[in-house]
Amino acid sequence: MISPRITSLEVVPVAGHDSMLLTLSGAHAPLFTRNIIILHDDAGHEGIGEIHGGDAISKMLESYQDIVVGQALVNYRKILMDVRENGWRPNNNSGQGLQQLDLKNLKFVVHAEAALECALLDLYGKFVNLPMCDIIGQGRQRDSVEMLGYLFYIADSAKTHLPYVQNDDDSDDWGKLRRKPAVTPDAVVREAKAAQKRYGFHSFKLKGGVLDGETEMATVDALHDAFPNCRINIDPNGAWSLDEAIKLTNDHRDSLTYIEDPTGPENGFSGREIMSxxxxxxxxxxxxxxxATDWKQIYPSLMMKSVDIILADPHFWGINGSLRVASIMNDWGLTWGSHSNNHFDITLALFAQASAAAPGKITAIDTHWIWQDDQQLCDDAMNIHDGKITIPNKPGLGINLNHEKLEMAHQLYLTMQNHDRDDSMAMQYLIPNWQYDPNQPTLVR
Ligand SMILES: O=C([O-])C(=O)C[C@H](O)[C@@H](O)C(=O)[O-]
Ligand SMILES: [Mg+2]
Incomplete structure (x- = not known):
């Protein structure tokens, strides 16, 4: 069989609507951006990938064009090595990356070539007529993947003059609630009940770092009371001091199944030391x-036993890299999962395929998808039922672009002045001159 050749590479930046979700970084803006990469081959197939938005990431992807077009698909590993060596990338910064959740550093943590890897594997799966999870890592480990219900405190977007979408979905409680303010334990429980009714989640994660720690743990207690059989996790993105994190954990231990990044660097110790x-x-x-966002950081994290679960987002590690992390975690009796940011249905499909190929015990996978549900770019998008995504019996990624929907999301992107994520912009409507502080919850000023 002769390998197909790549005939074109296109990069389409797109935007989608979001709620005014609160995190340690501030408030999500009304629109978020992503980059979509589209490959064609001379067998007549289309391969797609999605990654974070922003001008630097668009430029990195565009720089791959001359390297990729004309190459034989079966050489996809060599193509990826070539773009790593010869593709454009911005000069690196201090390397702190997500350690401080400083969103301006996201472009250094994101590996743009992960979007190309996804599109190449989509084509490759179509070439050999197998779903992506059968041809990556050690091959398929499961047919369906558990996702978690990612809960946020939500600010009142009516206090801004920004174009947040409202009343876009009145089909059920989730559609009605997901754009409304929610900053109390009761409101978050209502949000969780609505999400569970639509998606059937068995696992929830609350984004913390917004209110003081005691109030956030009261929300965790309320979630545990409402869902005694569900796994509950809170993620304050390292906002708590070591002493506070220990006290909050000991006082509310029965409500938590596990915890995510409770503390960060402190008193000259790194986040890895403090978490240990x-x-x-x-x-x-x-x-x-x-x-533990790259291979260098993973070594001291595991040596010091700072973590049990690494959320190895394929966009930060590459698909193959993320599955190498999964193998190591499994061999050493530890657990793999994935982090997420706002995304479209292409990333949802990638998370499902990568998780289906991750060996051993894995944790329920993060997804922001429920906040974007109904903005699909593909007609045959995957969906979450009973808290799970089932891998479709289709080759490659398993979903196919709708070019009209893609064009609409691109037109929305063209309405934006600034394409990089900036969560302080919307936040400053609520608290004038608000600035990100890695040690101070967002609404505690
Ligand atoms: O697990 C996490 O830390 C995240 O999901 C970080 C993200 O920045 C999330 O908070 C978001 O996108 O707002
Ligand atoms: Mg996290």
Missing amino acids: FYKNATNMPVATNMI
Whole structure:
């Protein structure tokens, strides 16, 4: 059989609508951006990938064009090596990356070539007529993948003059509630009940770092009371001091199944050291997407036993890299999962395919998808039922672009002045001159 050749590479930046979700970084803006990469081959197939938005990432992807077009698809590993060596990338910064959740550093943590890897594997799966999870890592480990219900405190967008979407979906409680303010334990429980009714989640994660720690743990208690059989996790993105994290954990231990990035760097110690002290003191299983975001950081994190669960987002590690993390975690009796940011249905499909190929015990996968549900770019998008995504019996990624929907999302992108994520912009409507502080919850000023 002769390998197909890549005939074109196109990069389409797109935007989607979001709620005014609160995190340690501030408030999500009304629109978020992503980059879509589209490959064609001379067998007549289309391969797609999605990654974070922003001008630097668009430029990185565009720089791959001359390297990729004309290459034989079966050489996809060599193509990826070539773009890593010869593709454009911005000069690196201090390397702190997500350790401090400083969103301006996201472009250094994101590996743009992961979008190309996805599009190449989509084409490759179509060439050999197998779903992506059968041809990546050690091959398919499961037919369906558990996702978690990602809960946020939501600000009142009516207090801004920004074009947040409202009343876009009155089909059920989730559609009605997801754009409304929610800053109390009761409101978050209502949000969780509505999400569970639509998607059937068995696992929830609350984004913390917004209110003071005691109030956030009261929300965790209320979630546990409402869903005694569900796994509950809170992620303050390292906002708490070591002492506070230990106290909050000991006081509310029965409500938590595990915890994510409870603490960060402190008193000259790195986040990896502080999280290891935290684990010694509490014995609580700890997840991270902040202190082990690359191969260099993973080594001291595992040596110091700072984490149990690494959320190895394929966009930060590459698909193959993320599955290498999964193998190591499994061999060493630890757990793999994935972090997420706002995304479209192409990323949802990638998360499902990568998770289906991750060996061993994995944790329910993060997704922001429920906040974007109904903005699909593909007609045959995957969906979450009973808290799970089932891998479709289709080759490659398993979904196919609708070019009209893609064009609409691109037109929305063209309405934007600034394409990089900036969560302080919307936040400053609520608290004038608000600035990001890695140690101070967003509404505690
Ligand atoms: O698990 C996490 O830390 C995240 O999901 C980080 C993201 O920045 C999330 O908070 C978001 O996108 O707002
Ligand atoms: Mg996290």
